[in-house]
Amino acid sequence: xxxxxxxxxxxxxxxxxxxPGFHKLQLRTPLGLDTYDxxxxxxxxxxxxxxxxxxxxPADTPRAAPGVQVSLxxxxxxxxxxxxxxxxxxxxxxxxxxxxxxxxxxxxEAFVLExxxxxxxxxxxxxxxxxxxxxxxxxxxxxxxxxxAVALQYAKNLKKLAGTR
Numbered sequence: 001x002x003x004x005x006x007x008x009x010x011x012x013x014x015x016x017x018x019x020p021g022f023h024k025l026q027l028r029t030p031l032g033l034d035t036y037d038x039x040x041x042x043x044x045x046x047x048x049x050x051x052x053x054x055x056x057x058p059a060d061t062p063r064a065a066p067g068v069q070v071s072l073x074x075x076x077x078x079x080x081x082x083x084x085x086x087x088x089x090x091x092x093x094x095x096x097x098x099x100x101x102x103x104x105x106x107x108x109e110a111f112v113l114e115x116x117x118x119x120x121x122x123x124x125x126x127x128x129x130x131x132x133x134x135x136x137x138x139x140x141x142x143x144x145x146x147x148x149a150v151a152l153q154y155a156k157n158l159k160k161l162a163g164t165r
Contacts, residue, residue, distance in 0.1 A: 003100065003101055004082060004084070004098045004099065004100060005098075005099045005100060005101060005103060005106045005132060006098060006099065006106050006107050006108065008108075009084050009098060009108070010084060010085055010096075010108075011107075011108055011128050012085075012096045012108045012109070012110035012126045012127075012128060013085050013087070013096065013110065018128055019128075021130050022107060022128050022129060022130045023128070023129060023130060023144055024126070024127070024128050025125070025126070025127040025128075025129075025144070025147055025148060025151060026124070026125070026126050026127075027124070027125045027148070027151045027152065027155060028122055028123070028124050029122065029123045029124075029125075029155035029158075029159060030120060030121070030122055030123075031113075031120070031121040031122065031123050031158065031159050031162050032120060032121065032159070032162070032163070033118075033119055033120050034119055035120075035121045035159075035162035035163070036093075036113060036115045036119075036121045036162075038161065038162040038163070039113050039121055039123065039158055039161070039162035040093050040113055042157075042158060042161035042162060043064070043093075043094065043095075043111055043113065043158065044063050044064045044095070045063055045064075046061050046064070046070070047157075047161055048111070048154055048157045048158045048161060049072065049154070051157035051160070051161060052150070052153050052154065052157060053153075054074050054075065055072055055073070055074055055150075056072070056073040056074070057070060057072060057073075058070070058071065064083050064086065064095045064097075065083060065086060065095075066083055066084065066085060066086060067082065067083065068082070068083045069081070069082045069083075069100065070082075070083075070097065077104060078102060078103075079099070079102075079103045079104060079105070080099070080100040080101070080102050080103055081097035081098060081099055081100060081103065081109075082097060082098055082100055083095050083096070083097050084096055084097060084098045084108065085110075087112065090115070091114065091115040091116075092112060092113065092114050092115070093112070093113050094110060094111050094112030094113055094124075095110070095111060096108050096109060096110035096111070096126075097109060099129070099132070103132065103133075104131065104132060104133035104135065104136040105129045105130070105131060105132055105133075105136060105147075106129060106130050106131070106132040107127065107128050107129030107130060108127070108128055108129070109125065109126070109127040109128075109129070110124075110125065110126045110127070111123070111124075111125055111154070112124045112125075112126070121162070123155055123158050123159070125151045125154060125155065127147060127151065129147070131143060
């Protein structure tokens with residue numbers, strides 16, 4: 001069994017200050033009208049991740065729930081994670097996973113859908129992380145740009161998967 005590689009589990013749910021040495025990424029994307037349920041389905045079943053061209057998620061990965069472990073693959077790299085919290089409210093649903101031993105980053109990433117009163121949906125990604133592998137640290141600021149590019153791709157994928165009908 002692998003272990004989480006950071007101490008403040010749930011940091012993306014709690015908010016508050018970012019620990020020293022960590023960076024925060026936050027991205028809010030409007031998904032459109034009447035997209036909430038389809039977006040939630042695509043999010044919790046890993047379809048958003050699977051739609052990313054360079055990310056591979058095992059087809060038999062269980063639905064996102066606390067304790068579920070997933071090994072994301074990007075080419076030869078493996079990024080093991082564990083779902084550390086979920087939220088499932090009328091107007092807010094999502095989850096966060098934390099990094100496990102062997103992940104090139106250290107920290108937590110949350111994916112949350114927010115349904116607005118006008119029945120439009122926003123998708124919010126929050127990541128609090130730092131490099132843990134030498135090759136991730138060697139990327140420096142380029143690593144954060146890569147993380148942002150992946151987050152933008154996730155948002156694009158989810159918007160397409162949840163498309164307004």
